[in-house]
Amino acid sequence: MRDEKILSGWNGLTIAALGRGFAITGKEEWRAAAVAAVAAIRGRLVDRHGRLLRCAHAGVAAIPAFLEDYAFYVWGLIELYQATLREEFLDDALQLSKEMLRLFAAPDGGLYSVGSDADDLPLRMQSAVDGVIPAGTGILRSQMGSIQQQPLSHLFSLCTLDFLHGPPLEITLHGGTADQQDTIVHSVAQRFLPNLVLRRGRREGELQINVCAEGSCRPPLADLAELEALLDELA
DSSP: OOOOOEEHHHHHHHHHHHHHHHHHHOOHHHHHHHHHHHHHHHHHSBOTTSOBBSEEBTTBOOSBOOHHHHHHHHHHHHHHHHHHOOHHHHHHHHHHHHHHHHHHBOTTSOBOSSOTTSSOOSOOOOOOOOOSSOOSOOOOGGGHHHHHHOGGGOHHHHHHHHHHHSOOEEEEEESSOHHHHHHHHHHHHTSOOTTEEEEEOSOOSSOEEEEEETTEEOOOBOSHHHHHHHHHHHO
């Protein structure tokens, strides 16, 4: 017997992998698959109030999504945005992140695993322990005791900690053609830049690349060669 449920969280993990894979390789079929998965979630796993749902089977979707579903889907949307620079994916990620904090926030600053709109439960649990799939919570302050005692069980929380405290690197692309921007995205994605934030700017016209790193913003760059030289210098 085959399990044919469609899970929003697992699709989010797949979207993240496909988005990052497309950014690195430029394989169009991976981008298309990620975009199709987003469309499927929008069409089948969001109710009429905008609430993300956990799974669908045989055309029926009713269970409110858990924390991990929101977290994984948001992660996928962010990876897909950074791979395509299509603002619709970033807009969805921001909206869902706000909704996630509203539904799952705990008084101690952590996040519960189930939403406040779930059926009455005797206890709402919190967990930051990574298992077969990563933990849904990346709220560090409430979990630091457990992280210090068992760091190998909290690898994604440690990645979050590294992102927050590592040297930030922000690259903003203004203007230029779609091909120019795609070429830059693919080049940047092939480097190990764990604290990278890549975004599309608002200005049109000739290509301009703004890079902010190590507490300062550098003079605007005009092409990929200049950007690669600066990234080599920062590395």
